[in-house]
Every structure is written in C-alpha cells, then in structure tokens.
Amino acid sequence: MxxxxxxxxxxxxxxxxxxxxxxxxxxxxxxxxxxxxxxxxxxxxxxxxxxxxxxxxxxxxxxxxxxxxxxxxxxxxxxxxxxxxxxxxxxxxxxxxxxxxxxxxxxxxxxxxxxxxxxRRFDAGYGAARAAVRSGALGRLHTVRTVTMDPAPPPAAYLPLSGGLYRDCLVHDFDMVRWVTGREVTEVYAVGSDAGPAMFRTVGDVDTAAVLLTLDDGTLATASATRCNGAGYDVRMELAGERDQITVGLDARTPLTSAEPHGPSAPAGPWPGFLERFAPAYxxxxxxxxxxxxxxxxxxxxGREAWRALLIAEACELSRRERRPVTVEEVAKEAGGDPGHDPSATP
CATH class of the missing domain: 3.40.50.720 (NAD(P)-binding Rossmann-like Domain)
Structure with missing residues (x-):
C-alpha cells in the first residue's frame, strides 16, 4: 500500500x-x-x-x-x-x-x-475492561470513574486551537465511557477551574475540570482532568459493579503515592506523557x-463515534458556562442533524 x-x-x-x-x-x-x-x-x-x-x-x-x-x-x-x-x-x-x-x-x-x-480503544487495559463489563463479570455496573491528568500544561499558543479541556482532553474519557460500558451518556453536569496558569483564563479555558455523567441505564460516571499534575501522566478508569470492581491504568508507572504506612511509594519512572503511555495502542x-x-x-x-463523544464535550462546555445540567439530546438538536451511520463501521 x-x-x-x-x-x-x-x-x-x-x-x-x-x-x-x-x-x-x-x-x-x-x-x-x-x-x-x-x-x-x-x-x-x-x-x-x-x-x-x-x-x-x-x-x-x-x-x-x-x-x-x-x-x-x-x-x-x-x-x-x-x-x-x-x-x-x-x-x-x-x-x-x-x-x-x-x-x-x-x-x-x-x-x-x-x-x-x-x-484508547486499542489499549489492552481498556479492552480487558470492556470484555469484563460485557461478560457480566462485574455484575450490574453502578459506578464509573475516569481520570486524565497531564504532567504539565501545553504551550500557550496551543490553547486557542485546542477546543478546550473538554473537547481536547476529556473527549477521550467520554469515548471510553461509551465504548467500555456500551451505554450512552444522557446528561452531564460539568464544572471547571481556571485557578492555575493565567494563560487558561486568557483564552476562556480551564486547567482542571470535573464532570458527572448519567448513562441511559442509570449508571453514574465521573470524569476529571487537569493540565497540572506534576507527579506525571496519569490516565485511569475504575468500574464498580455489584459483583466486582476493576481498574485500568494502574501499574508500576502510575504516578500515585500511597499515604498508608505500608502502601506503595512513588514510582521511580512515572509515565511522562501520552505517547509513552499509549505507544502500543497508537x-x-x-x-x-x-x-x-x-x-x-x-x-x-x-466518524459517528467521534460525533457522539464531541456532543458530550459540547454539553459539558454548555453546562460549565450556564452552571446547570445539560442533556446530550439538547445539544444534538441544537446542532441540527445527525451524521448518519458509516456502513463500514463495526456494529
């Protein structure tokens, strides 16, 4: 080729x-x-x-x-x-x-x-989590948590072009919530903080954000992200059900230090960034x-998968600005259409 x-x-x-x-x-x-x-x-x-x-x-x-x-x-x-x-x-x-x-x-x-x-759809951990949820091994899923933390902010020139933290960063988490659980997000409530570097305030973006997502079967999910995690690059997903719970992204390089007397210490070589963490997936x-x-x-x-993740990100931006819950359906209707289905896509 x-x-x-x-x-x-x-x-x-x-x-x-x-x-x-x-x-x-x-x-x-x-x-x-x-x-x-x-x-x-x-x-x-x-x-x-x-x-x-x-x-x-x-x-x-x-x-x-x-x-x-x-x-x-x-x-x-x-x-x-x-x-x-x-x-x-x-x-x-x-x-x-x-x-x-x-x-x-x-x-x-x-x-x-x-x-x-x-x-992330090609990452071994997320794939295993998807299989566990779909097999029923966790039982009825009731709680999902995702975390995406960059070790340092991007260059200031990148921010106006990025689309903001929800569209640029958390959109991956929104895609994973849908892909792993097999459910759709129906409503979001999003907040954000621009208390970090001034460049975020200058462009109307936030450096840290948290979102509560309601799925179509009643499962609750939270997604949080920051551009300022000095410990290293940290991307995780936790899924808890009535039978069991599992986590994605917890390994010897996860930049976490336990506060417990006998807990694990900080890793010697934490993940420095997304290319290193997700190289096999890329x-x-x-x-x-x-x-x-x-x-x-x-x-x-x-493309329709990207569309649905972007709808969630857009709902988050609206929710943050207006300080209220926003349904994804509201945003989809405002967008004025549906891209349709790609016949080459996996059902």
Missing amino acids: RIGLIGTGRIGSFHAGVLARHPEVDALVVADTDRDRAALLARRTGARAVPDAAGVFAAGVDAVVIASATAAHAELIGRAARAGLPAFCEKPIALDLPGTLDALRAVGRAGTVLQLGFM EAELDAFVRVARGELPNPCD
Whole structure:
C-alpha cells in the first residue's frame, strides 16, 4: 500500500515511524506546512516528502493519514472523501459541531471510510475492561470513574486551537465511557477551574475540570482532568459493579503515592506523557487502519463515534458556562442533524 501522511509534528512523526515499519506499507508520502520538518522526517523514515497536501493526493496514494493542525482536519477529510480514499484522522474532526457534521456528511455522500484516532480503544487495559463489563463479570455496573491528568500544561499558543479541556482532553474519557460500558451518556453536569496558569483564563479555558455523567441505564460516571499534575501522566478508569470492581491504568508507572504506612511509594519512572503511555495502542490503531483500508477489517472507530463523544464535550462546555445540567439530546438538536451511520463501521 501507498500511504499519504499529512502533518509531521509530534504525533505525525510517531505515525510515520509506525507506517514506515509496517509490512503492508510499500511507500510513504509525507507533507507539512513546515516543509523542512517534512523533509527531515522523510530522510529519517525513508519516506518521500512533497510540498503540500495537494502533493500527497497527487502522488497516487491508496489511503491518507491526517495528523495536521486541527483547523485543517475537516477540509482534508472532505478532500480524501472526494478522492475516494480511506482516511484516518486524529481527533477532533473539527472544533465545532457544524464543521464536524459537514465533514461526516461529505464522507457519507462519498461512501468512503473515515477512522478516528481514539487510541484508547486499542489499549489492552481498556479492552480487558470492556470484555469484563460485557461478560457480566462485574455484575450490574453502578459506578464509573475516569481520570486524565497531564504532567504539565501545553504551550500557550496551543490553547486557542485546542477546543478546550473538554473537547481536547476529556473527549477521550467520554469515548471510553461509551465504548467500555456500551451505554450512552444522557446528561452531564460539568464544572471547571481556571485557578492555575493565567494563560487558561486568557483564552476562556480551564486547567482542571470535573464532570458527572448519567448513562441511559442509570449508571453514574465521573470524569476529571487537569493540565497540572506534576507527579506525571496519569490516565485511569475504575468500574464498580455489584459483583466486582476493576481498574485500568494502574501499574508500576502510575504516578500515585500511597499515604498508608505500608502502601506503595512513588514510582521511580512515572509515565511522562501520552505517547509513552499509549505507544502500543497508537501502533495497533494504525495497523487496524491499514487493514481497514485493505478491506480486511470493519472500521473500529468511525466518524459517528467521534460525533457522539464531541456532543458530550459540547454539553459539558454548555453546562460549565450556564452552571446547570445539560442533556446530550439538547445539544444534538441544537446542532441540527445527525451524521448518519458509516456502513463500514463495526456494529
């Protein structure tokens, strides 16, 4: 296969290394608005650099991986759809619901495949948790807790482009709540704090947030996140049922220190960031995309999945601003449509 990669920043460079090593990828074509960065990555991975995204589409590629700046995602998804190419795109599709809806409708009209980059779906721990819930091993699920904590804030220039903590960070937790439990979120109540670095207040974002989510079967879930967890990168999920409870993300590198006299001490090498923590999951999702593009695998995370996670994030932003519970249905109706179903998606 010939794969085109658009965007050679941190995650794009990681994806390039994975694709360059993949046994089914015969050629890799890369492009970036920073041409020098693209050329350097091409030399390092054995890829071919082209001047821009148009060059990628003109290179006769069989599929496209989109890892560019978020503002370009929707346009590139539409371009891939019109070219009849399968596309993998890092989340989000767009920073707002109308842009997301337009891109998904373009994919629907073209009948092409769009796989979204929710890498936690390919993490072994989350997969095991999903299997435990679906098997009934936990009994009736009554409580879910998720935590996502970054060790340090991103650069100030990133914040206005990020979409905010709910859309950029907690959207992964919202996707996992849906994917692991098999239930839909019906209502949220969200709060946030901007008491940390001033750059968050400047752009109207928060550095720390907490959300109470009600699922359609009455299960309660909480999701919390922060940009300022100095102990290290911490991503966990706890699921408690009437028979048993389990946790995802608890290992020798989890940046937790027990306050108990005989509890575990702080890890010697805590997780420094998301690429290190989820490296195997990132590799697995790209391998899945190659198989999807070859027609060997149903789409494991289609655009509608991203849409539903974004609806929850949008409901959280509205809830935080207006200090009230918000139903996801309210936000969906305000968005004015439904992207429909991707026929290539896993049921």
